[in-house]
Amino acid sequence: MNKLGIFVGSVYGGAEALAETLAAKLTSAQVEIFFDSTLDDFMAYDADTVLVISSTTGQGEIPENLLPxxxxxxxxxxxxxKQHYGVIALGDSSYGEDRFCGAGRKFDALLTELHSTSVQPRLDIDAGIHFDPLDVADSWFTQFIASADQVAA
Known part of the structure; x- marks a missing residue:
């Protein structure tokens, strides 16, 4: 994998901090993080790899900075x-199963509809169980990068 775009949906900064921490682990790829992304930003990765990291708001909705x-x-x-993707969804299961990680589920479904290829199953992180999402995301991200590298080879 030569290029990774990380598209972040965040309300209180948790998804942003996770994106920055994970991006800092990469040295072999060009990484760019988008906090207020446009369609043009996303389309620049139409033949590369994207990672969507999003918290979930309200009734299972996408945060305002990622919704456009x-x-x-x-x-x-x-x-x-030609695009490959992964999704890390942050949520709280105490809000109900139908709302839990709703933003990530919506993005995962849409990217599949757009014929983008998932290189790793979506990671749903429950804030009620994992106070620090990095505890769960770190090993998932390592596998995501390895899988993306294999697909790109």
């Missing part, structure tokens, strides 16, 4: 058969 990208992808529906 989601809406643009849904409305314009660009097919992305």
């Amino acid at each position: 990208l989601y809406v643009a992808l849904k409305d314009q529906f660009p097919l992305l058969p």
Whole structure:
């Protein structure tokens, strides 16, 4: 993998901090983090790898800083058969199963519809169980990078 775009949806900064920590672990790839991304930002990775890291708000919704990208992808529906992706979804299961990690579930489903290829199953992190999401995300991210490297080879 030569290039990784990390697209972050965050309300209180937890997803941002996780994205920055994970990105700092990479030395072999060009990594860019997007906190207020546009469709053009995302499309720059149409033949590369993207990682969506998002918290979930309210009734299982996508945070305001990531919602415009989601809406643009849904409305314009660009097919992305060369793109590879992963999703880390942050949520709290105490809000109900139908809302838990809703933002990540929505992005995962949309990217599949756009023909992007998941290189690793979505990681759902429950804030009620894991106070520090890095405890769970670290090993998942290592495997995600290894899988993305294999697919790119």
